[in-house]
Amino acid sequence: MGTVKRLAAEVSEGLKGILPNLRKTVVSKLALVVGAMIDEQTPNTSELANVLPLDTKRQDMREQWLRRLLKNKLLDCKLIMEPFARNELEKAANNGQVILLSMDQTDLGDRMAVIVISVRIGDRALPLIWLAEEGSANISFEGQQKILEQVLSWLPVNATVMLLADRFYPSIKLINWLNTHSWQYRIRLKSNLTVVLNNGEKTTTGVLAEGVTERCLSNILLFAQGVSTNIGIWHETGHKQPWIIAMDCPPTLAKVKDYSARWSIEPMFSDFKGRGFELEDSKLQHADRLERLILIMTLAMYWCVNAGIDDALKNPTPI
Numbered sequence: 211m212g213t214v215k216r217l218a219a220e221v222s223e224g225l226k227g228i229l230p231n232l233r234k235t236v237v238s239k240l241a242l243v244v245g246a247m248i249d250e251q252t253p254n255t256s257e258l259a260n261v262l263p264l265d266t267k268r269q270d271m272r273e274q275w276l277r278r279l280l281k282n283k284l285l286d287c288k289l290i291m292e293p294f295a296r297n298e299l300e301k302a303a304n305n306g307q308v309i310l311l312s313m314d315q316t317d318l319g320d321r322m323a324v325i326v327i328s329v330r331i332g333d334r335a336l337p338l339i340w341l342a343e344e345g346s347a348n349i350s351f352e353g354q355q356k357i358l359e360q361v362l363s364w365l366p367v368n369a370t371v372m373l374l375a376d377r378f379y380p381s382i383k384l385i386n387w388l389n390t391h392s393w394q395y396r397i398r399l400k401s402n403l404t405v406v407l408n409n410g411e412k413t414t415t416g417v418l419a420e421g422v423t424e425r426c427l428s429n430i431l432l433f434a435q436g437v438s439t440n441i442g443i444w445h446e447t448g449h450k451q452p453w454i455i456a457m458d459c460p461p462t463l464a465k466v467k468d469y470s471a472r473w474s475i476e477p478m479f480s481d482f483k484g485r486g487f488e489l490e491d492s493k494l495q496h497a498d499r500l501e502r503l504i505l506i507m508t509l510a511m512y513w514c515v516n517a518g519i520d521d522a523l524k525n526p527t528p529i
Contacts, residue, residue, distance in 0.1 A: 212263060213245075213249050214242070214245045214246050214249050214261050214262070214263055215245070215263045216245075217244070217245030217246075217248050217249060218241045218242045218244070218245030218246075218263070219241075219245075220245075220513075221240075221241040221244045221245055221509070221513060222237060222238055222241035224513070225237045225240065225241055228293045228294070229290060229293065232284075232289075232290070233284060236282070236284050236285065239279050240279075240285065240290075240506070240509070242262055242263065242264075243258065243262070243276065243279065243506050244506055244509045244510050244513065246258050246261050246262050247487065247506050247507060247509075247510040248510045248513065248514065249261060251486055251487050251488070252487065252488060252491075253487060253488055253489050253490075253491050253492035253493075253494075253503060253507075254491065254492075254493070255273060255276050255277065255280070255493075255494075256269070256273060258276060259272035259273045259275065259276045260272065262275070262276065279502075280494070280499040280502045280503060281498075281499060282502075285502045285505065287339070287340070287501050287502065287504075287505045288339065288360060290505060290509075291338065291339060291505070291508070292364060294509075294512055295329075295338040295339065295361070295364045296364050296366075298329050298331060298336055298338070299329060299338070299361075299364055299365055299366060299369070300366050301331065302329050302330065302331060303365075303366045303369045303370075306370070307370075308370045308371070308372050308394070309329060309365070309369055309370065309371045309372070310329065310330040310372055310374065310471050310474070311327055311328065311329055311330075311338075311361065311371060311372065311373050311374065312327070312328050312330070312335055312373075312374045312375070312472050312474070312475050313325065313326070313327050313354065313357075313358075313373060313374070313375045313376075313379060314326055314328070314375075314376060314475055314479070315348065315349060315376075315378055316479070316482075316483075316489075316490075317346055318489070318490055318492060318500075319346070319490075320345070320346040321344065321345075321346070321495065322342055322343070322344055322345070322346075322494075322497065322500055323342070323343050323345065323346060323348070323349055324340055324341070324342045324343075324500070324504065325340060325341050325349045325353060325354065325357065326339075326340040326357075327339050327340070327357050327358065327361050328474075328475060328478055330471060330474040331474075331515075332474075332519075333474060333477070334474050334477040334478060334515070335474040335475045335477070335478040336478065336508075336511065336512065336515060337478065337504075337508050337511070338361055338364070339357045339360045339361060340357065340501065340504055340508075341353050341356060341357050341501070342497040342498075342500045342501045342504070343497055344495075344496075344497050348378050351381050351383040351384055351387075354379065354384060355383075355387060358387065362391060370394070371393045371394065372393065372394040372395065372396065372468070372471075373388060373393055373394070373395045373396075373397075374395075374396050374397075374468075374469060374471060374472040375395070375396075375397045375398070376397075376398050376472075377398050377399060377400045379397060380397050380399055380400075380403070380432070380456060381433075382432075382433055382435060382437040384397075385397075385432070385437050385439060385456070386437065388458065389458070393458075394457075394458050394459065395456070395457060395458050396455050396456075396457050396465070396466075396468050396469040396472075397455065397456045397457075398453060398454065398455055398456075398469060399415050399432075399441070399454040399455070399456055400415065400454075401414065401415050401416030401419060401451075401454065402414055402415070402416060403415045403432060403433065404432075404433060405418065405430050405431060405432055405441070406430065406431040406436060407427065407430055408428070408429045408430060415441070415454045418441070418443060418454070419443045419445065419452045419454050422443060422445065422452075423444070423445050423447075424443065424444055424445075424463050425441075425442070425443040426440075426441070426442050426443070426460075426461035426462060426463075427440065427441045427442075427443075427461065428440045428460055428461065432456060439456045439457070439458070440456070440457050440458070440459065440460060440461045441454060441455065441456055441457070441461060442455045442457060442461035442462065442463065442465060442466035443455070443466070444463060444466045444467070453466060453469060455469050478511075481507075481511050482504075482507060482511075486507075486511075487507045487510070489503075489504070489507065
């Protein structure tokens with residue numbers, strides 16, 4: 211039995227237990243492609259199809275098989291990810307811990323934009339849900355809201371959540387949504403955003419950060435229309451730009467540094483990109499097919515990460 215077949219058999223058994231209601235043919239096909247993705251680590255559908263253990267030697271038929279799978283609406287990302295996401299969120303909330311979520315966007319040239327919400331597990335992050343849109347523009351709040359509310363529906367009861375997000379994302383609608391659902395947040399701000407201080411003075415976030423190492427401001431109005439928030443500023447020695455962080459609570463330097471938890475996304479995006487699946491090299495032109503390709507990559511990532519965790523528990527490094 212070849213490597214891909216062995217991997218596919220292992221993945222298939224796992225999927226049957228995790229997704230008992232998913233059609234058996236979909237489970238077997240999905241397991242084959244996840245096994246191939248673990249083995250080949252490529253977004254190129256021709257290369258991926260070439261290693262699929264199918265009963266044909268014709269490359270064109272292999273590629274047709276894979277294209278049909280990526281178009282198959284039964285490969286529902288939300289449905290398939292739900293048990294995985296619920297499990298990881300449950301673990302992240304153990305012993306009353308704050309669940310640390312990150313929201314991040316990546317582009318595939320000017321063809322596609324992808325937004326992902328991930329959860330921090332140990333020193334890395336794992337993707338929970340994502341959305342792809344054709345075009346290079348930033349995904350609007352309407353797109354963000356779809357995936358935020360999907361994660362909201364998967365959270366354990368009474369879980370405490372903190373959202374970490376980069377400079378692309380702050381908006382009145384986003385902060386109002388976070389406040390409505392009592393989520394904590396640490397959102398990095400650009401330096402050109404308009405703010406109104408509690409004394410009525412109008413300025414920008416960049417001006418507030420000029421010449422200071424640390425600064426904390428409570429109850430300021432962000433954006434021209436105004437949404438109440440708090441800002442913490444930290445300019446670390448040797449760094450070109452300061453962190454300007456909007457937060458839901460009275461600001462302190464320690465709470466500004468909460469934003470550093472977002473670096474757990476680096477191993478995840480390394481897996482998706484240059485050190486892993488090379489997602490940016492995908493030639494797919496349709497958002498729904500890209501989302502299903504990301505599903506395949508994500509399941510491959512989950513299998514590898516959990517195999518690593520399991521091995522570390524069973525075979526710990528000797529002291």
